[in-house]
Amino acid sequence: MASTTFCLFSSPTALLSNTKTSIACFKPHERALSSSILATRTSIYSNKTSRARPMNLRNGSRGFTCSASSSALPSALLFDCDGVLVDTEKDGHRVSFNDTFSERELGVTWDVDLYGELLKIGGGKERMTAYFNKTGWPAKAPKSEEERKEFIASLHKRKTELFMALIEKKLLPLRPGVAKLIDQALEKGIKVAVCSTSNEKAVSAIVSCLLGPERAEKIKIFAGDVVPRKKPDPAIYVLAASTLGVDPSSCVVVEDSAIGLAAAKAAGMKCIITKSGYTADEDFLNADAVFDFIGDPPEERFDLSFCGSLLEKQYAS
Template structure:
């Protein structure tokens, strides 16, 4: 029988199981009962606690479940920014793009549904370029390719300024569990970085304003045009691993989108997806785990111990 990888959600929520074998991709069995039968083995429990610490289950022969203290932690915890740290897209970036288009009198408005489609393109400058290439460039746009690049760069610069003003006013909150997970990582000496296709200034504004200076000064940021190819290309995650001096296989990524997941997996990293407003219906079959958020107690979905457990293969045979 093919080996099957099993990971579990935090014991504080209903159990979610993710299976993989050679014949099938990851699939999710949601809200599994305490005793679930799969491939002839009975999973009596997939998670438990030991003296306040989360531990993960190891399935052994004989249909029993053995729990052991999880001592493995990632060498680096890498977060996407938009949709992961903050659900910024609909009421942050989209609004700032539209305000920029209005200021420049371009006659362009991106509604909620259209922007959701445009998010499949990584990077704001790339997003605008693809949109104008498809529907036609505004009358005020220059004609030559080089001048259009400068035009797009100018629009994106202004959009970033407007977005940063929103962040500085703290109108968009951190998603549940983000600060908790980062603090757990720091307590264990785990490197923390933010890896985003968004403008570096915008990402820095989110980190410095919403994660407070004490956290922000410990977090490395890889963003914007720091790499020539953006997600789903793995370049930004490989750069982060190289800069931090860790192996990609020792990193755990938290993403919210299919293109971010593709980038993380192409880099050879474990990836947890926390769905956001625009990405809830995307295909996450290749993810190592999928949740609606990270979560704070008593609604915690997962913690650092769970991230570490993904680095250890757990088998049924």
């Protein structure tokens, strides 16, 4: 029988002072719980023993690797793209949108804070449409609904070209631990896919340019308009599971946003959050685990074994 691994706060002092501190992962027989921790946990987590999750590690803190001695592994590891593979939004997509607006002389600029609000809308074309519907369409925009759809599509096409140029120049790096976790999965024969609301060409450019062609040929991409309804709708994750021939309950998703989390959970999948620049303060109550990033040693936060352990183990915060 596999031993159960519990994820606990790194010290009684940290737990008492702030319930959102770094976590350490260790087996029950390796360290006894002090009475003070037990008393605190009893008062805080009474009636919540069925399933809790590791809390997030604060940015910049030295964390502890979460790993479990479990033989279970996911059937598929599914990654969101923007904010998960690469923190692209502020200095990638936003800049490309603004450059497109400038080229077309639309008189529109999305600042950092405004773009953060617009990210609550999944999909670039949907984002522009919602913005113009609320603030008013530019003078150069057509009047009819059908022509406006074509107008938005043309803007998004140009924005994607500009964004891909940034990626091809490798001006935006992979987030820590992404390549490591993908390599661990591929070495074990686990299916890996990227599921994103972004344009398929943009996602493919990120995967190919930043992860390399050898990895890219083994990674399935589901992106853009491959489904009619975008996140938080679960359609893209349901499609991924169906196409890959795996049970949704055996999949582990890595997301960075509340809408991505909602999509993954609605699809019946486990979901780990790795917070990004724009999503640090979002509500991740339903996540199975929350971290600041995946991480490479010596700053590794979790690994493939931890992903597998979510399928069969319970964790106590």
